[in-house]
Amino acid sequence: MKKRFSVISSLVVGLSLLVTACGSGGSGGSSTGAGGDGAAPAEEQGKRIALVMRQNVGTFSAQYINGVKAEVERNGGQLTVFNADTDLSKMASNLDAAVNQNFDGILIDHGTAEALQQGTQKAVDKNIPVVLFDTDIDIPGVPVVEQDDQKLAELSLEKMAEDIGGQGNIVKIWVAGFAPMEKRQITYEAFLKKYPDIKEIAAFGSATNNTALDTQSQMEAILRQYPNKGDITAVWAAWDEFAKGATRAIQQAGRTEIKVYGIDLSDEDLQLMQEADSPWKATAAVDPSNIGRVHAETVFKLINGEQVPDKVQLNPVLVKQDDLPTDKKVTMGDLSEYVTEWGK
Missing domain, CATH: 3.40.50.2300 (Response regulator)
Known part of the structure; x- marks a missing residue:
C-alpha cells in the first residue's frame, strides 16, 4: 500500500474479477512478454513496461500483478516486475534502473514521495510516461490510479x-x-x-x-x-x-x-x-485484477499520446x-x- 496524488478531473471506475501471480525480482526484475516461449526481438514484442513495486505480499498483490500483466499483453507489450521486498531504498534503486534502461512506460505501486520523487522526475525528464498506484508523488503529468x-x-x-x-x-x-x-x-x-x-x-x-x-x-x-x-x-x-x-x-x-x-x-x-x-x-x-488492468491501461494511453486525468479513482464495494x-x-x-x- 502506498501514497497518492492530485486532482484535476476524476475518472470513476467500478470494478471486478481475478487471476494469479507473476514473479518478483530485485533491481533486475522478472519479465514476462506477449511473445510466449519465443525469444522475439524487443521491437517485435512491443512496448516494454516496468512495474516498480514496494512489495509483493499476499493474493491481493498476485491478482493485481496479473491484471497488469493481462493488460500489457493485450497491448502487445512486455512486462518486467521490480519487487523491493518492502525496502524503499531498494525500490528507489529499482526505479532508477527502470529509467536508465529506457523502458517505454513505468508503473509505480505503493511508493513514497520521499523515496521516489527524484527518480520519477528523472523519468519525466526523459519523456518516459509514469503512472502511480497508491503513491503520494505529485508531479504534473504523472497521473495516479487510486481506490477511494x-x-x-x-x-x-x-x-x-x-x-x-x-x-x-x-x-x-x-x-x-x-x-x-x-x-x-x-x-x-x-x-x-x-x-x-x-x-x-x-x-x-x-x-x-x-x-x-x-x-x-x-x-x-x-x-x-x-x-x-x-x-x-x-x-x-x-x-x-x-x-x-x-x-x-x-x-x-x-x-x-x-x-x-x-x-x-x-x-x-x-x-x-x-x-x-x-x-x-x-x-x-x-477488484485487484481490475486495479492492475486500469493501472496498465493508463500508461498505454500516455504512451499513445492520449489525454489522461490526474486522478483515476476506483469505486469500492462492501x-x-x-x-x-x-x-x-x-x-x-x-x-x-x-x-x-x-x-x-
Whole structure:
C-alpha cells in the first residue's frame, strides 16, 4: 500500500474479477512478454513496461500483478516486475534502473514521495510516461490510479458499527507510512468521534513479508491479554493481510464471538469469510485484477499520446458474509452473482 496524488478531473471506475501471480525480482526484475516461449526481438514484442513495486505480499498483490500483466499483453507489450521486498531504498534503486534502461512506460505501486520523487522526475525528464498506484508523488503529468480509501474505510467501519449496535471494545490493525493507510486513518478518527461508545482498547500492525502470519501472532497476544468473552467486540483491519491474520487467530482461540471487518479482497479472503463460524463479517474492496488492468491501461494511453486525468479513482464495494452462499465456494470471478454492485 502506498501514497497518492492530485486532482484535476476524476475518472470513476467500478470494478471486478481475478487471476494469479507473476514473479518478483530485485533491481533486475522478472519479465514476462506477449511473445510466449519465443525469444522475439524487443521491437517485435512491443512496448516494454516496468512495474516498480514496494512489495509483493499476499493474493491481493498476485491478482493485481496479473491484471497488469493481462493488460500489457493485450497491448502487445512486455512486462518486467521490480519487487523491493518492502525496502524503499531498494525500490528507489529499482526505479532508477527502470529509467536508465529506457523502458517505454513505468508503473509505480505503493511508493513514497520521499523515496521516489527524484527518480520519477528523472523519468519525466526523459519523456518516459509514469503512472502511480497508491503513491503520494505529485508531479504534473504523472497521473495516479487510486481506490477511494476513505470510502473503503467508511464502508467497513459503518458496517461494524451497525452490527455491534454502536458500542463495544474494538481492536484496530493498521500501520503508518502508506498513503492508503493514512487516508483510512482519517476516516477512522472521525468514526471514533461519531461513535463515542465504541472504544479502541488495542492497536497494532506492521507490514512485512509475512504480514498475515505476523498479525496472527500479535492478535493471539491480544486475545491472551483480553481472555474473557465480551472483552473484545470486534476487530477493524485496514488491510486484508491484517484481516486474514486476525481471523485465523480468533478461530484458533475459539473466540468467534469477535467480529472482523476488513479492507481489500481476494479469493483467499473469500474462502476465509465462507468458512463455518468465520468471524470475518464484511470487507470493502475494489477488484485487484481490475486495479492492475486500469493501472496498465493508463500508461498505454500516455504512451499513445492520449489525454489522461490526474486522478483515476476506483469505486469500492462492501462485500458481506451474508451475501455469500453457504452451499458452494465463491471466487471473485463469480462474485457479481451474489453482490450486484460488484463489477459495475
